[in-house]
Amino acid sequence: MEVFDVTIIGGGPAGLYSAFYSGLRNMKTKIIEVQPVLGGKVNTYPEKVIWDVGGLPPLQGRQFVQNLVEQASIFSPTICLNTKVEQIQKQDNFFVISTDCGEVHYSKTIICAVGGGILHPLKLEIEDSEKYEKTNLHYTILDMQRFRHKTVLISGGGNSAIDWAVELLSVTKDVIVIYRKEQLTAHEAQVEKLKEHGVQIMLHAEIKSFLSNDSDMIEQVIISQNEDIYAIPVDEVLISHGYQREASLTFADNIQPLRKNDYYLVSQGRCMTSVPGIFGAGDIISYDDKVGLIVGTFQDAVLAVNNAKLYIDPDANEYAMVSSHNDKFIEKNNELLKKVYSKT
Ligand SMILES: Cc1cc2nc3c(=O)[nH]c(=O)nc-3n(C[C@H](O)[C@H](O)[C@H](O)COP(=O)(O)OP(=O)(O)OC[C@H]3O[C@@H](n4cnc5c(N)ncnc54)[C@H](O)[C@@H]3O)c2cc1C
Structure with a gap:
């Protein structure tokens, strides 16, 4: 022994x-x-x-x-x-x-x-969402280059989500942040950086579903915000809802x-x-x-x-x-x- x-x-x-x-x-x-x-x-x-x-x-x-x-x-x-x-x-x-x-x-x-x-990252509770994990739905970022010149929608308002949003600013074409609560909960300085870059932040907003192509690539994210429904065209989706x-x-x-x-x-x-x-x-x-x-x-x-x-x-x-x-x-x-x- x-x-x-x-x-x-x-x-x-x-x-x-x-x-x-x-x-x-x-x-x-x-x-x-x-x-x-x-x-x-x-x-x-x-x-x-x-x-x-x-x-x-x-x-x-x-x-x-x-x-x-x-x-x-x-x-x-x-x-x-x-x-x-x-x-x-x-x-x-x-x-x-x-x-x-x-x-x-x-x-x-x-x-x-x-x-x-x-x-274990908290997963989206949307039917069939696992299939998009093989294409353009992510729970973390393993390679920043993948996001170069793309439009990325990030769901989440905590430190992790907003840190990612700030990091992505340097490579992406556009970053859109959606969050279900009335205020982002991340560090103020990071939130300020998003605002300075004119990032679109949608509060009281949630992902309802995805519209995809034949290869199961998400092309649009259907969002509900208050009583309204929006279809947002995207290249990549990042979910950061905690663990x-x-x-x-x-x-x-x-x-x-x-x-x-x-x-x-x-x-x-x-x-x-x-x-x-x-x-x-x-x-x-x-x-x-x-x-x-x-x-x-x-x-x-x-x-x-x-x-x-x-x-x-x-x-x-x-x-x-x-x-x-x-x-x-x-x-x-x-x-x-x-x-x-x-x-x-
Ligand atoms: C998105 C994000 C960004 C961050 N950015 C920063 C930053 O910029 N600066 C900073 O200072 N901090 C940052 N932090 C915090 C920092 O990462 C943590 O404080 C640090 O990782 C804590 O280290 P740890 O070793 O205590 O725990 P962990 O890093 O959580 O490591 C614990 C390890 O234990 C293993 N483990 C758990 N249970 C078992 C088991 N039963 N048997 C065997 N293995 C087990 C786990 O797999 C894991 O590898 C960040 C955290 C997050 C989530």
Whole structure:
């Protein structure tokens, strides 16, 4: 039986940075991720440009995920993809982690980094709408170029929908936003950008049906707005109505961490949960002044890992040393600096 020091459930930004940091703290580390790829929610916005991570130039979600994975791989953690953690139990001094593929993993500590859980986009409730998913009905944008010089109708008024609308302005011919409520709920600054570009925004409006051609390409979207019905010609349709969250994993009865709204793990301070040995990082953990952004996941990861280290070895340093003082980087620094100086 192979017992890991720390098993991280979820391979999003919180899980990936935890993996890097636990390697730095000499812990035998495993990541378990239900999706076939690492990166978490950021994979739902691969083309979006991320501006607000300290020390990084603006970069696309796709590139950001690559960077995170590269960093997480530095200390060679074990990575299990396509594996959903279903249940966690406690046995003697370690946790037993059961997965949907029948595997069982053993670990001294757990960092729960399941973020928004397993996300499924909320689909349009219109008969036969699935058939258009093969043509021009989208629930996310995987390749911005597809939308170049096109008229795109976006349904949704939250942050995701409006972020997409703003991103698309640079490539599309026209963007039209429709939303069923009386006001968009996205960040004001993003809404302002749409207004500055004269984007048509239809409120109190909903998609009723599609008119398509013989190849099942949507050509017109039938919209109801108040009492009126409109047929809007389009090239592509993007639906951004949010996500349905699958409950993700369960804990055995004797190790139920305190939760908020049945989902979030409540931090008892420094990303510890109410169960000794189980920690939380990223969007799953809740505490006062929590920053629900990528930068917040990094701070959580550091706290969770440092406390996991102390749980295993109460005599360990409370914090890792800064990079410059850490022996683990001496060889790697030499290699990196050699490359830098060979270029000058
Ligand atoms: C459209 C959009 C745009 C955003 N833009 C920005 C931005 O510009 N800047 C910013 O800072 N933040 C942004 N965010 C927020 C940011 O993406 C999140 O804060 C961040 O992804 C949280 O990371 P996480 O690792 O906690 O969770 P997640 O990214 O949700 O990762 C959790 C991972 O856990 C996995 N998982 C869940 N349950 C299980 C299970 N039972 N077994 C195994 N694996 C499991 C999931 O598959 C997922 O990969 C944006 C979010 C969205 C939706």
